[in-house]
Each structure stands twice: as C-alpha cells, then as structure tokens.
Amino acid sequence: MKRIRDDAMKIGLKAIETVLPENAVRAALRGGEFSGRTNGGGKVVLVAIGKAAWRMAKAASETLGDRLSGGTVVTKYGHSMGQIEGLEIFEAGHPFPDGNTLSGTARALEKVKHLSEGDTVLFLVSGGGSALFEKPRDGVTLEDLVSVTDQLLACGADIVEINTIRKRLSSVKGGRFARFVEPARLFAVVLSDVLGDRLDSIASGPAHPDGSTVRDALRIVEKYGLSLRPGLLEALGEETPKELGNVSTVIAGSVSALCAAAEKTASELGYRTLLLTTTLNCEAREAGSFLASIARQIRASGTPLQPPCAVVLGGETVVHLKGKGKGGRNQELALAAALGIRELQDTVLLSLGSDGTDGPTDAAGGLVDGHTAGVLAGLGMDPESLLAENDSYRGLDACGCLVRTGPTGTNVNDLAVLLCR
Numbered sequence: 274m275k276r277i278r279d280d281a282m283k284i285g286l287k288a289i290e291t292v293l294p295e296n297a298v299r300a301a302l303r304g305g306e307f308s309g310r311t312n313g314g315g316k317v318v319l320v321a322i323g324k325a326a327w328r329m330a331k332a333a334s335e336t337l338g339d340r341l342s343g344g345t346v347v348t349k350y351g352h353s354m355g356q357i358e359g360l361e362i363f364e365a366g367h368p369f370p371d372g373n374t375l376s377g378t379a380r381a382l383e384k385v386k387h388l389s390e391g392d393t394v395l396f397l398v399s400g401g402g403s404a405l406f407e408k409p410r411d412g413v414t415l416e417d418l419v420s421v422t423d424q425l426l427a428c429g430a431d432i433v434e435i436n437t438i439r440k441r442l443s444s445v446k447g448g449r450f451a452r453f454v455e456p457a458r459l460f461a462v463v464l465s466d467v468l469g470d471r472l473d474s475i476a477s478g479p480a481h482p483d484g485s486t487v488r489d490a491l492r493i494v495e496k497y498g499l500s501l502r503p504g505l506l507e508a509l510g511e512e513t514p515k516e517l518g519n520v521s522t523v524i525a526g527s528v529s530a531l532c533a534a535a536e537k538t539a540s541e542l543g544y545r546t547l548l549l550t551t552t553l554n555c556e557a558r559e560a561g562s563f564l565a566s567i568a569r570q571i572r573a574s575g576t577p578l579q580p581p582c583a584v585v586l587g588g589e590t591v592v593h594l595k596g597k598g599k600g601g602r603n604q605e606l607a608l609a610a611a612l613g614i615r616e617l618q619d620t621v622l623l624s625l626g627s628d629g630t631d632g633p634t635d636a637a638g639g640l641v642d643g644h645t646a647g648v649l650a651g652l653g654m655d656p657e658s659l660l661a662e663n664d665s666y667r668g669l670d671a672c673g674c675l676v677r678t679g680p681t682g683t684n685v686n687d688l689a690v691l692l693c694r
C-alpha cells in the first residue's frame with residue numbers, strides 16, 4: 274500500500290503547488306491580456322485584498338518591477354511577511370472588518386482616485402476580501418457591519434447569501450470599486466474560494482457586475498430573520514452596478530485548476546483519470562461513503578474505470594456537528610471512506626483542504642486505505658463511534674492517517690482523490 278499512498282500524496286501536493294498564489298499571479302501577468310493592456314504606458318497601481326494578498330502582491334511586484342507605480346495590500350492579521358518595496362501593507366480583521374480594514378481601504382482608494390483612462394489598477398483578489406476591503410456606505414457604521422456579519426455567520430447562510438447582503442452595505446463591494454476607479458481600466462487576478470467561481474461573490478465582487486438584486490437581499494433578510502435597523506434596510510434597497518465597461522478578469526487559481534493539476538500528475542504516474550466534479554458540496558461523511566461505493570465498483574467490475582485509476586473531486590463538503598469530538602470536513606470524509614473501503618486492496622482515498630487547515634485542527638485532511646478501519650479496530654477504536662462523535666482527528670491521528678502540510682498560503686477549496694491500482 275505504501276506506493277499508492279505515496280502516489281496520492283504526490284498528486285495532492287503537486288496540485289496545491291499549482292494553485293499557490295505566486296504561481297497563479299505570475300502566470301496571469303505573463304499572459305497576453307495584461308501585457309496588451311499595459312504596453313501603451315500609463316500607470317499601473319496595485320490593490321491586493323484577501324488572505325493571499327501579500328503573497329499575490331509580492332509575486333506581482335517581482336514580476337512587474339518598476340512598471341508598478343505603488344499600491345496597497347490589505348490582508349488578515351499574521352498574513353503579511355514584511356515590507357514589499359513601493360507598496361503599503363495593512364493587516365486587518367477577519368472575519369469581522371475592523372478599524373484597520375477601513376484605513377487600509379481608504380489608502381487604497383486614495384491611490385486610485387485620480388487615475389486617468391490610460392492607467393490600470395491591478396486588482397489582486399483572494400478569499401477573505403469581504404472583511405478586509407471595506408468602505409461602508411453613507412449612514413452605515415463599522416459596528417453595523419460587525420453586527421450584520423455576526424448574524425450572517427451564525428444563521429447558516431451560505432457565502433453567496435452572506436455577500437449579497439454585505440455588497441449593499443458597502444461603497445466598494447458589488448462592482449462599486451470598479452466604478453470608483455473609472456476612467457482607469459481595472460485588471461483583476463482572482464484566486465477563487467467560492468464554488469462555481471462566482472466572481473460577484475468572491476470577496477463580494479468589488480470589480481464584477483453584481484448578479485444579485487435588492488429582491489434577493491430582502492429575501493435573505495426574511496429567510497434568516499436578520500435584525501437590521503431602518504438605515505440598513507434603506508441601504509439594502511439601493512441597486513448595485515449590473516454592467517461595468519472598464520474591467521478584465523482572470524481567474525488564476527480555483528478548485529478547477531486544483532483538480533486539473535491532480536489529474537495531470539495522476540496521469541503522469543500512470544493512472545487513468547476521471548474528474549467527477551468540482552462542486553462537491555454535500556455532507557462530508559456521505560461524500561466519503563459515496564466514494565467508497567465507487568471504489569468497490571471499480572474493484573468489482575472495472576467501471577467506471579479500469580485500475581490503475583484515479584477519481585478526482587473538488588469542492589467543499591459540510592459537517593453538521595452532533596458530537597463533541599475534534600476533526601474537519603476532509604478528515605470526516607476520509608474516515609467515512611475508510612469504513613466503506615475496508616479490506617479493499619490497493620485502494621486509497623486522500624481528502625485535503627488546499628489551505629492546509631481542516632477544521633479547528635493542525636491537519637490538512639486524511640489519507641486512508643483498505644487497512645485503515647482494521648488498524649483502528651486493532652487499536653480498540655470503533656470508526657463508527659468516532660464518526661458519530663465527529664472525532665475523526667483522534668482516530669486518523671492514532672493510525673497515522675492524518676495529512677499535515679502546514680498552512681499552504683493558498684485557499685481554493687478542497688481536493689479528494691480516490692486511487693485504485
């Protein structure tokens with residue numbers, strides 16, 4: 274089993290490497306679209322927002338050198354790795370915006386305020402941008418934003434719903450930042466952490482026409498019984514830009530790129546590949562059992578693929594916590610799969626978060642095989658009880674099946690790879 278476990282790790286780590294912010298930004302800036310846009314001269318001013326902002330900005334600064342006329346980076350506390358020549362760096366609150374969010378954003382706006390038609394704003398966007406890039410709409414306070422974010426995070430709303438509300442309380446979200454920089458052009462490089470790569474939802478879409486409407490926003494308020502004071506309801510009633518004429522966008526990293534890279538390595542290692550989905554979004558343990566059923570089918574009848582084969586999935590599963598244990602969605606998926614592939618030879622399942630952090634643990638996910646359930650039983654642990662207690666971390670740790678990568682610096686959802694040799 275060692276060889277196939279090693280193959281799974283190679284596939285997972287190489288896939289993450291492909292979507293590291295540095296690689297993603299360099300590839301986007303070397304592409305013809307950006308060069309074509311900036312060849313005619315004019316200033317290029319950088320604005321980088323999100324958890325990967327520092328690393329994206331560093332790569333842009335190294336790639337563009339003195340073509341950059343300064344800029345601003347706003348990232349989460351602890352995510353800056355020092356000064357970058359010519360750029361101002363702010364660290365700020367996440368998931369709740371704070372005073373630094375507002376001052377970092379104000380500086381960014383200041384620098385792009387008086388640009389002209391031949392100038393370009395290089396806008397580097399990554400997950401977390403909603404909390405880190407903010408200028409509240411007139412009449413909306415920082416305290417309002419914190420209270421609304423708090424309600425939205427607690428009520429079970431998904432990221433598209435959460436950001437539908439955030440956009441309307443903001444002067445920079447929902448396409449309004451792109452309007453602000455007019456007549457300059459804006460070139461956005463986006464590292465997507467939203468399933469389906471909805472550009473109007475990633476970081477609340479500061480430079481993308483907003484696909485959501487006032488009606489959607491009001492429906493969300495009603496659905497979750499949000500308590501908003503009248504001034505905020507008024508802000509929700511104002512429509513966001515639906516068309517922008519000054520923006521080009523490249524999605525430089527996403528779960529699709531993560532999966533494509535996994536398929537490529539698997540195929541180089543001699544596996545037939547099948548990309549099953551890039552929008553996996555169900556309960557983690559159900560995804561694990563489903564993948565185990567596919568493994569059994571492959572072993573029994575060579576369908577849908579003959580071994581050696583790799584089935585690749587991307588997305589983000591959910592866990593509805595019932596127990597008091599410790600774990601994460603990837604670990605729970607792996608543990609459920611371990612039960613289902615019990616005693617299958619040459620079969621492994623890897624599930625890991627591309628950011629290197631799975632739930633409130635130091636692991637990125639789990640790597641299990643046909644022996645894992647038996648090993649757990651030998652240690653006196655019952656996989657079913659571990660699952661019932663949401664205690665996947667303890668079980669996988671005990672049998673050496675946790676994957677620890679440390680923080681990877683990127684964040685494009687999760688990857689699962691089923692390998693059968």
Ligand SMILES: O=C(O)C(=O)CO
Nearest residue numbers: 400401402403475476
């Ligand atoms: O809106 C955000 O900040 C997210 O993390 C989703 O992109």
